[in-house]
Amino acid sequence: MNMHPDLAILGFGTMGQAISAGLVEASGYPAARLRVATRHPAGAVRARAEALGITLSGDAAAAVKAAEVVLLCVKPKELKGLLAGLAAAGALDHRPLVVSIAAGTTLDFLAAHTPEGTPLVRAMPNTPCAIRRGMTVLAAGQGVTGAQLAQARALFEPLGRVMDLDEKHMDAVTGLSASGPAFMFVILESLAEGGVQCGLPRAVALELAAQMTLGAASMVLETGRHPAALKDEVTTPAGCTIAGLMVLEDGRIRSVVARGIERATQVAAGLG
Numbered sequence: 001m002n003m004h005p006d007l008a009i010l011g012f013g014t015m016g017q018a019i020s021a022g023l024v025e026a027s028g029y030p031a032a033r034l035r036v037a038t039r040h041p042a043g044a045v046r047a048r049a050e051a052l053g054i055t056l057s058g059d060a061a062a063a064v065k066a067a068e069v070v071l072l073c074v075k076p077k078e079l080k081g082l083l084a085g086l087a088a089a090g091a092l093d094h095r096p097l098v099v100s101i102a103a104g105t106t107l108d109f110l111a112a113h114t115p116e117g118t119p120l121v122r123a124m125p126n127t128p129c130a131i132r133r134g135m136t137v138l139a140a141g142q143g144v145t146g147a148q149l150a151q152a153r154a155l156f157e158p159l160g161r162v163m164d165l166d167e168k169h170m171d172a173v174t175g176l177s178a179s180g181p182a183f184m185f186v187i188l189e190s191l192a193e194g195g196v197q198c199g200l201p202r203a204v205a206l207e208l209a210a211q212m213t214l215g216a217a218s219m220v221l222e223t224g225r226h227p228a229a230l231k232d233e234v235t236t237p238a239g240c241t242i243a244g245l246m247v248l249e250d251g252r253i254r255s256v257v258a259r260g261i262e263r264a265t266q267v268a269a270g271l272g
């Protein structure tokens with residue numbers, strides 16, 4: 001399998017940039033094999049592309065015609081028009097593997113707006129892909145071969161963890177691991193505020209909060225142990241940790257966070 005197929009990335013916003021940066025800067029994907037197209041290839045986005053050594057154009061069809069794999073990184077509401085333009089230009093006639101990261105946009109929708117027989121994969125990555133700490137979930141469309149799914153996986157594996165799931169889970173994945181970085185940024189900010197309230201310099205508080213969060217998450221991933229068991233181990237009877245936990249429980253932290261994921265999932269389902 002070609003690990004670095006000619007790749008067209010359509011859309012160079014938050015995710016297009018995060019994935020491009022992760023591929024070129026972090027995983028050594030040859031920039032010459034990337035063609036990135038966006039609607040307005042000028043100004044700050046051009047400078048960002050140039051810094052990565054990537055060719056940025058406004059011609060999505062030309063980028064797709066030269067590609068073995070096409071990564072769709074535009075907003076869900078832009079997809080229909082984009083795919084119609086590609087079909088009209090015959091850009092998908094060679095049936096490249098099409099990978100869409102659009103939230104709430106089903107494989108059925110993609111199949112209805114691409115030439116018959118186009119191999120389709122849905123992917124749900126997140127912004128930490130830019131620094132190789134991403135989480136991406138893949139769902140393959142009908143008729144996608146093992147080799148094609150492996151090709152999609154090879155795109156995201158250098159950018160972090162990759163998991164295959166049934167498509168029915170994609171909205172929940174979007175609410176949890178794709179929206180999740182924003183939730184964690186707010187939680188990190190709150191942790192740091194607590195430190196500042198107790199007299200820590202702001203930069204120190206933020207570093208402590210971020211490294212602590214990284215460490216706690218790594219313990220769950222690396223030990224495979226349940227977070228409740230790990231929590232119990234650091235909770236001395238009548239100690240400071242249980243005292244802090246009581247305050248968090250009073251604020252209904254568990255249901256607030258869980259309901260946040262539920263709401264994000266509901267909204268994701270309606271985006272397509």
Ligand SMILES: NC(=O)c1ccc[n+]([C@@H]2O[C@H](COP(=O)([O-])OP(=O)(O)OC[C@H]3O[C@@H](n4cnc5c(N)ncnc54)[C@H](OP(=O)(O)O)[C@@H]3O)[C@@H](O)[C@H]2O)c1
Binds near residue numbers: 012014
């Ligand atoms: N943001 C996240 O954390 C996240 C995580 C996982 C998945 N996603 C999914 O990723 C996709 C992109 O999200 P985003 O946050 O990166 O959006 P974004 O920052 O708004 O970027 C969208 C990009 O698509 C370009 N575009 C729009 N129409 C186009 C067209 N017809 N041809 C070529 N380029 C076109 C836009 O160009 P102009 O600015 O020039 O119009 C822009 O560069 C969405 O479908 C979203 O559901 C996002």
